[in-house]
Amino acid sequence: MSRSQRLLDLLQLLRRYKYPVSAETLASKLDVSVRTIYRDIATLQAQRADIRGEAGVGYILKPSSDLPPMMFTVEELEALRLGAEWVAKQANGEFSEAVNNALAKIAAVLPSEHEAKHREDVIRVASTINAPAVMVDLSELKQAIKHEDKAEISYIDAKGAISCRVIWPMLIGMFELHHVLVAWCETKQAYRNFRLERIQSWQNLQQKYQPSRHALLSEWQALEGINHSFNRY
Known part of the structure; x- marks a missing residue:
């Protein structure tokens, strides 16, 4: 080296x-x-x-604007591309435009001699997402999560019973067969997972919940036994 x-x-x-x-x-x-x-x-x-x-x-x-950006290896670029393509196929194409823009920006800054520009794909992400259609606007859910706003929903449970609930939305999980909203439910006074396709209506109440989303996520992860550390080293 x-x-x-x-x-x-x-x-x-x-x-x-x-x-x-x-x-x-x-x-x-x-x-x-x-x-x-x-x-x-x-x-x-x-x-x-x-x-x-x-x-x-x-x-x-320490973060510094004086350092040039790191050049990606071919393997790192392939990992980014595959991850981006997988995300683009989730959430009914919610992130497709953002993914295409991100990949285009990466390609634009690569030097012409970079191997990634002259290499055929050896792995591709297939369209295997079978999640049911979602009736609510996903952008509204994301906005409520980012702003830590309470929401009122109409929800159909597994037995077909309809209930009206006030929830504190925290996180959206995307799985192959369904998408899930993790939230604190005021009605049940507990954390609950709501299947997005079963949410019939959504109203952002424009009311901040407390404690913060970060604190709620930490508590939920501890209760679920989820070790979610961004710093693994």
Whole structure:
């Protein structure tokens, strides 16, 4: 591996950590010596990379507009494309336009010699989504979740009974056979999963719920035994 490539790999590795990481851990990940990590850190700092820390304490990369964007590998681009295509086929095409725009922006900034521009796809996402049609406007659900607004819904349960409920929408889960809204239900005083195709009507009440969505999600994940950490390192 060339030194320039190693420096890029070190930057990319540092981007993945939210907290200081030791030189020993970095050396193990990159299969180099700790002394090499010290030298490379010093080189990156000299090139205006905002890396804080010191030997024996650990290092962390602070966000900086001075750093150029990392160039994607072919494998990383393929993973992004496949994930984007899968998302585009969910939610009745809700994200199709956004996906196409995102992929076009990525393609536009790739240099002409990048291998991804001259490589045929070897994996594609098939149209296997069989979720029933949803009667409510998904954009209204997303808006309520983002703004932490309460909503009143008319819902048909598995037995066909219709009920009117006030809920605190938190998260939309997309599965192959159905889409689910995770929410706190004031009627049941408990967290509930609502199948989107069973929601007959939706009214945003323009009332903020408390505690925050973040706090509710943390509690729900703990109750469900879901380990959902964005920082895995």
